[in-house]
Amino acid sequence: MxxxxxxxxxxxxxxxxxxxxxxxxxxxxxxxxxxxxxxxxxxxxxxxxxxxxxxxxxxxxxxxxxxxxxxxxxxQPPQARPQVVDPAKAAEGRRLVDAHHCTSCHRPDLSGQHHVPRIAGQDLVYLVRLLRAYRAQTVGDLDGFMTAAAQPLSDAAIESLAHYMA
Structure with a gap:
């Protein structure tokens, strides 16, 4: 260590x-x-x-x-970041996490596992940028799953997901 x-x-x-x-x-x-x-x-x-x-x-x-x-x-223990999260967007993000089965890979608490990153408590701006990059196919992931999962997401859905994850 x-x-x-x-x-x-x-x-x-x-x-x-x-x-x-x-x-x-x-x-x-x-x-x-x-x-x-x-x-x-x-x-x-x-x-x-x-x-x-x-x-x-x-x-x-x-x-x-x-x-x-x-x-x-x-x-290292992750710590909550001070950021402004819109409660309505976060609620919609929670619904989208369930609908898209994000917890199947990222775990129920979004803490990640093995090759799947922890997304809980990440920076809101970073999450939006990364999800948009997956959708645009300008960043790759190990198995291509996130690139495929991001394809149907609208900008509003990405914003909501990021507000929930942050």
Missing amino acids: EAGRKKASPCAACHGPDGNAATPGTPSLAGQPAWFTHWALIKYRDGRRKDPLMSPFAANLSDADMADLAAYYAA
Whole structure:
């Protein structure tokens, strides 16, 4: 765990010292399943996922570095982010989570598992951006399931889902 904590120092500027990001639009890494974080870092390193900040950072990580970081962040307790959530949109988002069976993969508490990320308590802006990217097919996921699941979602549905998940 100590190795991961030391290696996480450059990550703190965006993702917070313990993986609980405070920067709007930035995902929290605390409590993310280690497998998911490791996989995401591999995708950034090999160019299958692109981000102007993450791609150069991940390019220099070894597999051991990624495993250390993933284990460190998985062990950190996620904390609620202060954000303004619209109760009506959140209620509709709850209905959509049930209708689209999101909990089948993300678990009933949306905490994620294995290769499926924790989406509970994530940043609202980040969630909207990511769901729109899945719908636009500009970001990929491991098995293509999220890309397919996002195709029928309207902008209003994406907003509602994000308000519920946040």
